[in-house]
Amino acid sequence: MIDLHYWPTPNGKKVTILLEEAGIPYRIVPVNIGRGDQFSAEFLRMNPNHRMPVMVDAAPAGGGEPVVVFESGAIMMYLAEKVGRFYPQDLRGKYAVTEWVIWQMANQGPKSGECGHFRRLGDRQGDQSYAVRRFTDEVNRLYGVLNNRLHESRYLAGEDYTIADMICYPWTVNWQGQGQDIAEFPYFKRWQDELAARPAVQRGMAAGADLSEDVSKLPPEEQERRAKILYNQRARPVPVH
Incomplete structure (x- = not known):
């Protein structure tokens, strides 16, 4: 357990x-x-x-x-x-997954969190327009990274569904709150829709x-x-x- x-x-x-x-x-x-x-x-x-x-x-x-x-x-x-x-142990497969796990921890999660923080903050602590623009644009760049990768392959680490996909998905469901237009990223949207339809993903998100x-x-x-x-x-x- x-x-x-x-x-x-x-x-x-x-x-x-x-x-x-x-x-x-x-x-x-x-x-x-x-x-x-x-x-x-x-x-x-x-x-x-x-x-x-x-x-x-x-x-x-x-x-x-x-x-x-x-x-x-x-x-x-x-x-x-x-x-x-969900985490291959052969040399190439393992590090294809590992690099996306680390990418998520170092980039997507922190930048999305800052984006949400400043967009929710409004003007309660003074003019936040630079911070809102800075992090909204950075999150847009990160969606572009995902979109370009998913143009090349079905999943983030290749053709197999792995923890690389699972770790990135939850930070993408609030794309509207992050100030993004999902239509800008069609290959990402295809991936997101596929993951959203998985019963285990639905249960995990509802936990x-x-x-x-x-x-x-x-x-x-x-x-x-x-x-x-x-x-x-x-x-x-x-x-x-």
Whole structure:
């Protein structure tokens, strides 16, 4: 059984898609990132970067103590290797997938996140027009990278569906909120439509849907508390023993 410390965001849904595709039994352990659960001492012992998801495998290959893995890309590599699916292990096939997994972690995820942040922020912190343009254009460039790649091959790492596709998909479903025109990227749209029709992708995307909350309905003091812990974070001091 896999324990997945999770909240229903694109970074969490990458992993639930793989769990569903591979038929791996798993249990969701909610980590309410709006409330600040990711800053608890217990969670920090699993992930010093205080971000979800985190995976705990109680039955690792070869036995022994449970294996704890943080960072969604690392989790997906681990799980795919565990079941021997969606992540080829021959030299060329493995690195064709790995480069797209790293591309997603280093480019698509962070830039899409910044794009969404500044587009939602509006003018509450002053003129954000440069940041909105900067990240909207960068996300447009990244959709172009996907579109050109998918013009060449059916899937991102070649002709086989892999974790490279699963890890990229959740960040693309909100293309409208990212200020993009899907008609600009027909080869990407063909890929996105194909993945969206997969039952396991649908189940993975729906995982934890009951956990979401309407922050606007929280008391003002709780909204203020959450804003303070979520935004403008700085380094955590080393614990004093």
